[in-house]
Amino acid sequence: xxxxxxxxxxxxxxxxxxxxxxxxxxxxxxxxxxxxxxxxxxxxxxxxxxxxxxxxxxxxxxxxxxxxxxxxxxxxxxxxxxxxxxxxxxxxxxxxxxxxxxxxxxxxxxxxxxxxxxxxxxxxxxxxxxxxxxxxxxxxxxxxxxxxxxxxxxxxxxxxxxxxxxxxxxxxxxxxxxxxxxxxxxxxxxxxxxxxxxxxxxxxxxxxxxxxxxxxxxxxxxxxxxxxxxxxxxxxx
Amino acid sequence: xxxxxxxxxxxxxxxxxxxxxxxxxxxxxxxxxxxxxxxxxxxxxxxxxxxxxxxxxxxxxxxxxxxxxxxxxxxxxxxxxxxxxxxxxxxxxxxxxxx
Numbered sequence: 184x185x186x187x188x189x190x191x192x193x194x195x196x197x198x199x200x201x202x203x204x205x206x207x208x209x210x211x212x213x214x215x216x217x218x219x220x221x222x223x224x225x226x227x228x229x230x231x232x233x234x235x236x237x238x239x240x241x242x243x244x245x246x247x248x249x250x251x252x253x254x255x256x257x258x259x260x261x262x263x264x265x266x267x268x269x270x271x272x273x274x275x276x277x278x279x280x281x282x283x284x285x286x287x288x289x290x291x292x293x294x295x296x297x298x299x300x301x302x303x304x305x306x307x308x309x310x311x312x313x314x315x316x317x318x319x320x321x322x323x324x325x326x327x328x329x330x331x332x333x334x335x336x337x338x339x340x341x342x343x344x345x346x347x348x349x350x351x352x353x354x355x356x357x358x359x360x361x362x363x364x365x366x367x368x369x370x371x372x373x374x375x376x377x378x379x380x381x382x383x384x385x386x387x388x389x390x391x392x393x394x395x396x397x398x399x400x401x402x403x404x405x406x407x408x409x410x411x412x413x414x415x416x417x418x419x420x
Numbered sequence: 421x422x423x424x425x426x427x428x429x430x431x432x433x434x435x436x437x438x439x440x441x442x443x444x445x446x447x448x449x450x451x452x453x454x455x456x457x458x459x460x461x462x463x464x465x466x467x468x469x470x471x472x473x474x475x476x477x478x479x480x481x482x483x484x485x486x487x488x489x490x491x492x493x494x495x496x497x498x499x500x501x502x503x504x505x506x507x508x509x510x511x512x513x514x515x516x517x518x519x
Contacts, residue, residue, distance in 0.1 A: 225423055228428070250427050255430045264441060270444060345513070350505055355474045
């Protein structure tokens with residue numbers, strides 16, 4: 184019982200910096216959505232049902248009246264395609280989860296809580312208490328701040344003045360550092376960054392996420408291969 | 421406080437699309453028998469995805485954002501999560517003021 188509580192508290196202890204970083208993002212999202220004519224209630228429902236920051240921002244960018252449902256769903260699918268790989272990577276680490284816990288837990292798998300869970304799984308067994316201790320406050324925070332943003336809307340002013348729009352980028356850089364494994368990671372990051380930025384420039388969103396992720400994986404595959412070739416020979420007698 | 425039926429339909433469509441991507445990995449996971457090289461590529465998924473998401477704002481927005489990215493990356497080698505966020509935000513405000 185006490186380990187359950189400890190794990191839930193540890194989950195909260197790991198997620199709160201990400202939660203803090205998500206506050207201005209949520210407010211910004213709500214304000215942008217309100218600008219496109221979405222009501223605070225609609226923003227709240229979207230936050231609770233979709234819960235995918237990147238896809239939600241892209242959707243608001245595309246939003247019009249009447250809603251272009253096909254384009255919105257396709258963009259969401261494309262931006263969230265990375266979840267398939269993320270889920271495949273985290274799924275074997277959810278051993279202590281019941282089927283229901285997996286199905287509910289994965290409903291709210293986002294970049295931040297997934298990355299923290301992966302980080303935790305490197306040194307500990309992932310428990311449902313940890314996972315949901317991390318998830319519940321994070322989801323509540325996203326719904327609250329985005330709804331608040333939609334209500335307050337324009338009164339907030341330009342979030343760029345406070346550099347709040349950059350918090351998300353800085354947070355992701357810190358998370359990348361947590362996954363650093365030397366040379367292979369370097370080539371992964373270089374290829375993913377370059378491919379994503381170029382695709383964004385010349386093709387446009389949401390393709391940059393897919394292109395960047397795939398090029399990063401390809402780079403890791405290549406870099407890992409030539410390391411094996413170079414190291415395997417002297418290492419094994 | 422209204423909900424437009426068409427907007428609601430769009431939100432539901434987005435929710436279903438998102439959930440499908442989130443649970444698809446469950447079906448995939450058991451069936452992958454990975455070579456060491458494929459394992460390395462698989463381990464690279466987290467940094468590859470994270471970088472792909474932020475690259476436009478980090479590299480394709482302006483010199484102030486790119487410089488702040490460099491500052492945050494440097495900070496990431498020695499500071500904890502929130503410290504890196506603080507350095508990034510302060511740096512971007514500073515560089516934007518200069519530019």
